[in-house]
Amino acid sequence: MSSLGNSIKELRQRYGMTIKELSDKSGVGQSTISEIETGKAKNPKSETLSKLASVLNVTIDELMADKWDDQYNENGKLSEQIKRIESLEFLTPEDALKFILEQPALMAYGGYDLDKMTDDEIMGLANDMLFAMKLSIEKMKRK
Secondary structure (H helix, E strand, C coil), X not given: CCHHHHHHHHHHHHCCCCHHHHHHHHCCCHHHHHHHHHCCCCCCXXXXXXXXXXXXXXXXXXXXXXXXXXXXXXXXXECHHHHHHHHCCCCCHHHHHHHXXXXXXXXXXXXXXXXXXXXXXXXXXXXXHHHHHHHHHHHHHHC
16 A cells, blocks of 8 residues: 555544545545555546545645654654744745745646746735645634
């Protein structure tokens, strides 16, 4: 089983969902989900991953992480990585640009040309991304 497949299966089970329920909520076919979970589907479409990630309340990057469970310790507390995101603040456009470039899912289908963006646009994009991540973290804390 692939790490992506493991992540999806673990999250699905954590939410108490069957493959059928995840399929119904995401609009992704049951066979596709099963093939991803078993590692048979090696390169699922980003649209498919986006739909699954949305239902599972994670980012595509988190789905593709090698060890999703490492984000939580045995008490369910957030890891240092997530705590870092919660306290992150951009002081310069360079810091903001570095953060944006660390988000491969955004770069894969975001359609942004960073070379044509102003410093204010880069700061705005990074802050929007950070806000979305923090919102997702808050949703996970409430579960």
